[in-house]
Amino acid sequence: MGLAPNVHQSGNNQRTMGMTPRPKRLLRSYFVEASWQAIRDDTVMQLHYRKHQGKNRLFN
Numbered sequence: 001m002g003l004a005p006n007v008h009q010s011g012n013n014q015r016t017m018g019m020t021p022r023p024k025r026l027l028r029s030y031f032v033e034a035s036w037q038a039i040r041d042d043t044v045m046q047l048h049y050r051k052h053q054g055k056n057r058l059f060n
Helices: 025-041 043-052
Strands: 005-010 013-019
Touching (some): 025 043
16 A cells, blocks of 8 residues: 655654655545545544644654
């Protein structure tokens, strides 16, 4: 499927920045929409999202 985390490493520092742009666009959009649906409907997912919201932005 081509899904892989986008990881930036330099020395002892490591940062995970979401999915790489490698997967097919349609498949990626399905995963994004499914995750938004999970965040809307599942309280555990909502808490996890709110806890980590804003931590993994590309341009901090």
